[in-house]
Amino acid sequence: MVSIEERIAERVEARGDQIVETLSALISFPSIVMSDPTKAGPGERDCQLYLQTRLEKLGFTTDLWDPDGPALYEQYKGRPGANKGRTFEGRPNLGGTLKGTGGGKSIMLTGHIDVVPPGAREHWQTDPFEPVLKDGFLHGRGTVDMKGGVACMLMAVEILKELDVPLSGDIVFTTVVDEEIGGMGSLAMVDRGFRADAGIMTEPTANRIAPLCHGILWGRIILDGIGGHAELTPNAWYSSGPVDAVQLCRQMLDGIDILNRRWMFDPKKTHPLMDMPNQIMVTQINAGEHPSSTAGRAEIIIDAQYLPHEKDEFGLGGAVKREIEEHVANVCQADPYLRAHPARVEWILDADCAEVPADHPFVETFQSAVGIAGLSPKLSGFGAHSDIGLPTGLGNTPTVNFGPGDPAQSHQPNERVSVRDLIDCTKAIALTVHRWCR
Missing domain, CATH: 3.30.70.360 (Alpha-Beta Plaits)
Structure with a gap:
């Protein structure tokens, strides 16, 4: 008899094309974050509206809001994530909750949808916001940092719903803006009350569990x-x-x-x-x-x-x-x-930075699920900064980094992620949610 985890793994493998299509849709939104937030275009909002539609089709109760930057700064001045001068008009955060049957541990899947500017176009072999699939890699700005991870966490939930996998705990899904300029979007997300018993931030780690960042x-x-x-x-x-x-x-x-x-x-x-x-x-x-x-x-x-x-x-x-x-x-x-x-x-x-202890129950659960997915359970550090400190410290949600793609590709021209990485990441997240929330 085929186990539920074997069914999850098989379904993820079969849905590889849909994972690529989801990421391609996300890349097509030029959600560039600007040092002057008042000059930001509509790409961040358009991307969030797309994700909100996908979440609501899965049964999530969603919350799309423009954070109040000046008020947040005054409230958290001198604390992590509080950056003066950031505004969010027309640049919303998105959060959603899918309720479990009750009695189980909850999980938060979180990431950012803002990307850095592509730089000189002559350095790109393709248009940075027109995704191109070539030789097993999807090319475009944000494929690695970090819309690839966002696509994987969304598809992991969709596949669990598709298979009608029973979950006792809630799934909390959040995507924020402003990460690339200091993390105030994540501060706003935590301040809004989004939290869980544990979290995965899908920053690119080459599919290695990274419970630590700089x-x-x-x-x-x-x-x-x-x-x-x-x-x-x-x-x-x-x-x-x-x-x-x-x-x-x-x-x-x-x-x-x-x-x-x-x-x-x-x-x-x-x-x-x-x-x-x-x-x-x-x-x-x-x-x-x-x-x-x-x-x-x-x-x-x-x-x-x-x-x-x-x-x-x-x-x-x-x-x-x-x-x-x-x-x-x-x-x-x-x-x-x-x-x-x-x-x-x-x-x-x-x-700020954070570290979740290696012997934390969630880290151990995550390692076992990653092993089932055929990946290495060995822990690593995330050499760049990520926002895990805000949900971990302020939100009391121990959060680790785990996502597809070579992190060295971040911010580079010709950014790309392998389809194999996307499938493996989606599989690992889906299996982790199943093991943690059941």
Whole structure:
């Protein structure tokens, strides 16, 4: 006799084309998140309306709402996810609940539908918002980060409903906006009251269970020089000018390299589930005012990582901020001009992190289901930031990352995910829901 889990696995395999079609539909919505939220287009809303229709056909009670960004910021100021200046008019979150028969454990399936801009079109071999299936891969912006995971969690529920699999616990389904710019969409989701006994956030992990993610700090290191004519001999170096801010920038970059080398051998900066120690990545450099003038000002934008055990009393990266600020101050002490005119650090973003213990009952249940699906149950860390800290910490919903695709494909041109990954992910999620909620 065929077991119910064998039936689930077989049905997922048979529905591979529908999984691809679902993801293709999601990709076709250009749900680009903007640094200025007032300039966002209709893509986020259109994508959420599509998902709402699919959920309601399955019997979900749904909630589609535009979060109140300023009110959320005032309520949670200084806490994870609270980012000043974010607004959500026409950019809704979506949540839904499918009630179980009662008495079982609930699960939340969650993800984000916003994507980063595609960048230069000439770097793409296909239109980023016209999905193309080629050689077993679906191409398009968001295939990996992270509409692929959203498609899998939706199809997993649809297949369980199709097979009439009995579930005692509720399924909570949420998709948020604004993840790629700081996570306020997830804060709004948790504040709205969506929670469960455990959760899966379908960020791309190459179908590995990742109960841990990094916290991320974005910062701006400002170096004030003194502008002058680039082609003439300076006559008052380090007094009235000029002082080349590009040269000061080089010195600060060397200082960042020194701190990174120190962190590589600092046990506080490593975790057994992470491939690499914490690092500070320089992601932008802005300097100069005119081709024939020495730069009077330079800015170095950094992206720095921290681990859950480094969180401060507010659940954020305050201690790591201070560590970086002290190092920047020490670098300035080595230069006579910077000693008198020290660099300033302004913090742009602090996105929190979380870890669910490996021996948590949900992690163990998830590992067993992943094994049945033919995947490795070995745990891994999620090297980038994800929003698991908000449902885990604020929402009391222990949430792990698990999703299809190579995470290194995220934000790249020609982003793509394999159909095999999509099928395997859908299978693992469906089996986990069955085991956890029965």
